[in-house]
Amino acid sequence: MYRETGGPEVLRLVDRDPLVPGPGEVRVRIAVSGVNPTDGQARAGDGHAKTFPDVTPHHDGAGVIDAAGEGVDRSRIGERVWVFLAAAGRPTGTAAEFTVVPADQAVPLPGAAGFDVGAALGVPALTAHRALTVAEDGPGRLRPGALEGKVVLAAGGAGAVGHAVIQLARWAGATVIGTVSNAAKSVLATAAGAHHVVNYREGDPAAAIREIAPGGVDVVAEVALGANLALDFAVLRSRGTISVYANQGDRPVELDVRQHLVRNTRFQFIVLHTAGPRARSAAVEAVSDAVADGALPVGEAHGLPLLRFPLERTADAHRAVDGGAVGKVVVDVP
Structure with missing residues (x-):
């Protein structure tokens, strides 16, 4: 204490x-x-x-x-x-x-x-569920098949929330892309279940993501908005969603409003404490179902x-x- x-x-x-x-x-x-x-x-x-x-x-x-x-x-x-x-x-x-x-x-x-x-579970898994369920045309609660046909980008795929985003999105049927900063974290994001992993410090990460998802990413679960906004915008589809649960590095966010107006970008800022009882209840139910399905394992072998x-x-x-x-x-x- x-x-x-x-x-x-x-x-x-x-x-x-x-x-x-x-x-x-x-x-x-x-x-x-x-x-x-x-x-x-x-x-x-x-x-x-x-x-x-x-x-x-x-x-x-x-x-x-x-x-x-x-x-x-x-x-x-x-x-x-x-x-x-x-x-x-x-x-x-x-x-x-x-x-x-x-x-x-x-x-x-x-x-x-x-x-x-x-x-x-707790904060990471419930935050991840919230990040994946705020899109305009997306589900309000995850279950198998709820994200079928969707592409999810988990920024910082080796972190605790990024790990839960990967696992829950895959459980719900999405194609999951994780971004990481080095080879060791790439191994972890892959072990968590990401279908594709992109090192954002090498080559052209936007081109690599666009090659995987030519139509663009549906949902970005974002851990460092100030650092990653340009990349997020480069790969986001029209009417796509950027779910922001942190701003690691505290880099200021510079927003080109006109660009996002044209794209109809949706930004959702997430703090679990104030998400509201309905969102928390849906998250608890879905996370419990995912645990029962064996979809949220932990340990190095699971990323x-x-x-x-x-x-x-x-x-x-x-x-x-x-x-x-x-x-x-x-x-x-x-």
């Missing part, structure tokens, strides 16, 4: 009494906690107001429900679940032995899926290496994420 914002050094391991779930809540004994860039941003106070004296970080995790509050079916006790947005507007994130969340934010984890998969830290080294886990570690950083909770 942390009492003041700052670098990873503000994180402390403390003992406290187990949380008690209130009405409509469940308590989850956490097995694996997932770490995302937004967790570090909140800890650092970067655009996130600290509203509680003590904060336990991390939105995502997986474990077992061990207590249920009033109004929650007690048959859920003992259920394996994945947890999302645990620290959104609450001080009780998943970097702890126990967290308490609203019951609908603890989602049943199919028996074949391990806690590593569950901890890697998302896991970087593990014990709970007492959560600060080191944050340093890894802050430093741009490739793969999914997770914290094992004893």
Whole structure:
């Protein structure tokens, strides 16, 4: 937990009494906690107001429900679940032995899926679903065949969200292109399921993408809009969508409005916290179906290496994420 914002050094391991779930809540004994860039941003106070004296970080995790509050079916006790947005507007994130969340934010984890998969869902997978379902003529919820005939470009295909974009888009039937910066990341994007991978630092990436998709890309899931907008526009079809969930590098975005007017470009900016209950509910349902279908595996063989830290080294886990570690950083909770 942390009492003041700052670098990873503000994180402390403390003992406290187990949380008690209130009405409509469940308590989850956490097995694996997932770490995302937004967790570090909140800890650092970067655009996130600290509203509680003590904060336990991390939105995502997986474990077992061990207590249920009033109004929650007690048959859920003992259920394996994945947890999302645990620290959104609450001080009780998943970097702890126990967290308490609203019951609908603890989602049943199919028996074949391990806690590593569950901890890697949450922010990355739900954001990816949102990115793939905001097109004017696209589906509002993914399922097999929902993106049949569509071309999806996953910018930064070796990142956690890019990885989920590739997996979900392929599960939904799209042709998937990933862009990466080096050969090692190309291997990861291919392992995730991308049909084609383009190194944007070599040759003419726009020409390479246009060769794959002569009619243009339907949806771009964009992680660095300032750096990639020119490439996105060069490959986007008319009435195509650029779904923006980050601007890595913080390069200013220079927008030629006339070009995009003519193209009828749709820009959708995405933050999961404010996406609204309908979009989140559709994402949770679709992601759960994809997990049940075995479509969202993790690990290096599946394009998302896991970087593990014990709970007492959560600060080191944050340093890894802050430093741009490739793969999914997770914290094992004893």
